[in-house]
Amino acid sequence: MEQPCVNVLWMYPDSLHLHGDRGNLMALQRVGALLGISVRIRRLERPGQTLPLDWADLLLFCSGELRVMPALLTGLRPQRAELAGFAAQRGRVLAIGSAGTLLARETRRLPPHASFEGLGLLDMVCTERGSVYGDDLWFRLLEEDPLELYGSQIQIVDTALGPGQAPLGEVLYGRGNDGAGAEGARREGLIFTNALGPLLVKNPRFAQRLLARVLADKGTPPMQVPADAAHGMEDAAFALFKRFTVGKEAEMARDGVKKPV
Amino acid sequence: MQRLRFLAALWAGKLAALAIRLLARGRGTNLPGSLALKIDPLFLQHLRGTDPARTVFVTGTNGKSTTTNLLAHMFERAGYRLAVNRQGANLTPGIATSLIAHTSPFGRVRADLILMEADERFLPITAGQLRPGHLCVTNLQKDQVQRNGAPDIIYDKLRQVIRRDTVLYLNNEEPSAGSLRALAERTVTFGVEQNDKSFQKPGPLTTTVPCPFCSQPIRFDVYNVDNVGPFCCTGCGYASSPRPDCLVADVDYENGRFSVDGDPYPFGYATPYFLYCYSAAVAIARAFGLPPAVIASACADFVNIGGRFERFALGDKTVQYIRMKQENPETLQSAINHIAADPAPKIVVLGLGEIRDDYPYYTNTFYTYDCDFERLEASEVTRYLCFSDTVCYDSAIRLRYAGVPEERICIVPSNDGREVLRALDRQQGSNVYLITLLRVFEELVAAAKGLAGAAEG
Numbered sequence: 001m002e003q004p005c006v007n008v009l010w011m012y013p014d015s016l017h018l019h020g021d022r023g024n025l026m027a028l029q030r031v032g033a034l035l036g037i038s039v040r041i042r043r044l045e046r047p048g049q050t051l052p053l054d055w056a057d058l059l060l061f062c063s064g065e066l067r068v069m070p071a072l073l074t075g076l077r078p079q080r081a082e083l084a085g086f087a088a089q090r091g092r093v094l095a096i097g098s099a100g101t102l103l104a105r106e107t108r109r110l111p112p113h114a115s116f117e118g119l120g121l122l123d124m125v126c127t128e129r130g131s132v133y134g135d136d137l138w139f140r141l142l143e144e145d146p147l148e149l150y151g152s153q154i155q156i157v158d159t160a161l162g163p164g165q166a167p168l169g170e171v172l173y174g175r176g177n178d179g180a181g182a183e184g185a186r187r188e189g190l191i192f193t194n195a196l197g198p199l200l201v202k203n204p205r206f207a208q209r210l211l212a213r214v215l216a217d218k219g220t221p222p223m224q225v226p227a228d229a230a231h232g233m234e235d236a237a238f239a240l241f242k243r244f245t246v247g248k249e250a251e252m253a254r255d256g257v258k259k260p261v
Numbered sequence: 262m263q264r265l266r267f268l269a270a271l272w273a274g275k276l277a278a279l280a281i282r283l284l285a286r287g288r289g290t291n292l293p294g295s296l297a298l299k300i301d302p303l304f305l306q307h308l309r310g311t312d313p314a315r316t317v318f319v320t321g322t323n324g325k326s327t328t329t330n331l332l333a334h335m336f337e338r339a340g341y342r343l344a345v346n347r348q349g350a351n352l353t354p355g356i357a358t359s360l361i362a363h364t365s366p367f368g369r370v371r372a373d374l375i376l377m378e379a380d381e382r383f384l385p386i387t388a389g390q391l392r393p394g395h396l397c398v399t400n401l402q403k404d405q406v407q408r409n410g411a412p413d414i415i416y417d418k419l420r421q422v423i424r425r426d427t428v429l430y431l432n433n434e435e436p437s438a439g440s441l442r443a444l445a446e447r448t449v450t451f452g453v454e455q456n457d458k459s460f461q462k463p464g465p466l467t468t469t470v471p472c473p474f475c476s477q478p479i480r481f482d483v484y485n486v487d488n489v490g491p492f493c494c495t496g497c498g499y500a501s502s503p504r505p506d507c508l509v510a511d512v513d514y515e516n517g518r519f520s521v522d523g524d525p526y527p528f529g530y531a532t533p534y535f536l537y538c539y540s541a542a543v544a545i546a547r548a549f550g551l552p553p554a555v556i557a558s559a560c561a562d563f564v565n566i567g568g569r570f571e572r573f574a575l576g577d578k579t580v581q582y583i584r585m586k587q588e589n590p591e592t593l594q595s596a597i598n599h600i601a602a603d604p605a606p607k608i609v610v611l612g613l614g615e616i617r618d619d620y621p622y623y624t625n626t627f628y629t630y631d632c633d634f635e636r637l638e639a640s641e642v643t644r645y646l647c648f649s650d651t652v653c654y655d656s657a658i659r660l661r662y663a664g665v666p667e668e669r670i671c672i673v674p675s676n677d678g679r680e681v682l683r684a685l686d687r688q689q690g691s692n693v694y695l696i697t698l699l700r701v702f703e704e705l706v707a708a709a710k711g712l713a714g715a716a717e718g
Contacts (some may be wrong), residue, residue, distance in 0.1 A: 013466075013468050014468050014469045014470065014471055014478035014479070015471040015476055015477075015478065017468040017631075018403070018406075018411055019406065019627045019628070020590075020627035020628055020629060020630030020631045021627075021630070022466045022468055022630055022631075023627065023630035023662070025466055026466065026630070026662045030662070041465065041466075043465070045478055045495075046477055046478065046495070046496070047476065047477065064411075064471070065411045065412065065413040065471070066411070066413065067413040067416075067473075067476070068471045068476040071475065071476035071477075072476065098411075132406070132407065132408060132409065132410035132414070134406060134407030134408075134616075134619075134623060134625070135407075135621050135623050136621075136623045136624055151627075152623055152624065152625040152627060154406045154407065154410060154411075156410045156411060156414075196625075196627050197627055198627055198630055201630070201658065201662070202655075233654050233657055233658050233661070233667070234654070234658065236654045236674075237652070237654035237655050237658065240650070240651055240652070240653070240654060240674060241624055241651070244615060244624060244650075244651045245624075248621055248622060251622075252620055252621060255620075257620045
């Protein structure tokens with residue numbers, strides 16, 4: 001039987017690589033191997049290149065500097081309809097960190113920079129913060145099987161969801177989109193999250209779920225399900241994270257420090 | 262009134278400095294300046310005898326302290342009286358503290374040259390009060406993302422400070438710093454020629470940086486240090502110059518020599534990272550007219566403060582410590598490259614921890630995925646030891662992604678120095694490399710002394 005495969009299009013890897021994001025690709029390959037899936041990665045190098053959506057199953061946009069986003073959007077806007085159709089019908093798109101500004105309706109920048117319109121594929125507005133907010137992030141997916149995910153968050157923009165826009169999860173610790181309890185956004189095959197880490201390294205079961213759904217979209221189930229032991233080190237890392245995070249606010253209170261917002 | 266307030270600030274600062282000297286020597290690199298700035302928030306601006314033409318700031322992500330200290334050594338060798346912040350207190354209060362020490366009781370700076378390492382994030386505040394006529398930018402890279410966010414945020418801060426008449430000293434081979442050349446009329450570029458320790462970054466998951474002008478990918482011909490080397494933008498053609506104004510060439514690591522325009526210079530710190538510091542310092546010293554022989558003499562006996570490389574003994578083991586800055590992939594990559602250059606069998610100890618720079622503390626280790634650990638794994642590492650009570654498993658997972666089998670990784674979920682050293686002592690082999698923060702290294706040295714004392718007792 002032929003090994004099932006998932007084709008991952010790595011979007012603008014040299015422009016969107018702010019926070020060790022290539023680890024997500026490494027994680028997809030590793031988890032793919034555990035599932036008996038071949039994960040094939042193709043790089044889309046340059047803004048303006050045509051998206052090979054006939055080939056791709058999953059598009060991965062990682063975090064980047066805000067200054068590069070307008071140039072990337074110039075290349076993406078003419079392909080907006082195709083990208084929307086891809087996410088609605090047969091593919092998945094994962095945007096991490098500041099890459100959310102590409103999928104948002106608008107990003108409002110601080111002077112002297114010009115604000116810019118995104119693709120509007122997710123109903124959300126991003127607003128550049130006057131100061132960076134860095135912290136841990138721990139949230140629960142709003143799904144039937146509510147997986148808990150975690151990572152770090154370097155918040156350059158806050159994100160406000162529109163009235164009809166579903167979040168990806170609810171925050172258990174951290175800031176999430178804007179400190180109000182919602183984390184990320186999702187619509188059809190589009191997923192946005194603030195979680196860095198790299199996200200898929202820290203959360204291999206989420207990577208597993210993502211790949212399995214891509215395969216289900218294609219009508220092919222994974223060949224095998226990894227044993228929990230395959231994620232033993234990740235589980236141990238998550239346990240230390242929880243202990244640290246739970247104790248953190250108490251430590252700040254003890255040090256007389258008010259949590260920055 | 263303003264003058265009186267300034268003098269009150271100055272004297273309060275001087276008294277505080279005196280008290281610290283008497284009571285707590287070695288401390289207080291910020292306190293006198295903090296006090297002065299509290300009394301007179303424009304303290305630096307109100308100093309007399311300052312002159313932008315005789316004020317040099319060294320800023321950037323990496324290499325500020327080394328470049329500043331090397332440059333200070335050169336100028337002092339040439340007979341200059343300097344006001345300099347050698348201890349690396351590079352925020353406005355630290356700079357104020359250094360200047361208080363070199364200011365007369367009536368507020369006149371008594372120095373031929375003000376030479377300051379300046380924090381890049383606070384540069385607009387510092388330079389708003391004390392204008393540097395000369396500004397050196399060593400590089401602009403990812404660093405302390407919890408505070409800095411992204412390099413473009415720092416880039417914007419530097420742009421605010423640079424005037425058309427600022428003389429810029431820019432790293433020719435770092436695309437972001439190099440692009441600042443468009444902002445000033447006079448720019449001196451410095452660089453390093455390809456040498457024995459230059460490298461390529463192979464593999465399908467390699468990334469570079471976006472062009473600061475057009476956001477298209479930058480391609481490096483070769484890397485001298487991570488993300489620094491001769492480059493060209495694949496979009497607009499922006500490129501490093503093949504002939505920067507100061508090019509460190511003919512690098513001979515073995516004999517500790519390089520040349521600039523045919524003049525020979527000795528160097529004691531034989532690593533690629535230091536070469537850019539030498540290059541920047543030579544460029545500035547030459548621009549101020551220092552003779553090559555004086556510069557070379559200073560290069561020969563320069564000793565860096567708070568060195569990046571230290572060692573201590575643990576039983577039959579020699580532990581070589583390599584300093585790194587967390588959330589700074591370039592310093593971690595330089596540490597990895599340094600270890601990988603040793604072909605002998607070795608144990609590598611990785612002591613990454615949670616980030617405790619600002620509240621809230623957090624467990625970021627994602628910067629490790631910007632680094633290539635594969636070359637380390639290819640260099641005869643017999644055993645890895647990852648310790649930390651928060652992120653030891655994250656370190657181990659990063660190694661696993663570089664192809665290290667789990668059974669060769671010893672994980673110690675603790676920050677207790679004795680526990681870490683006992684675990685290290687159980688590993689076979691005597692050649693040990695340690696990558697961690699300076700604070701953790703100092704705790705381990707203290708623990709090693711304690712263990713040695715207990716063994717003797």
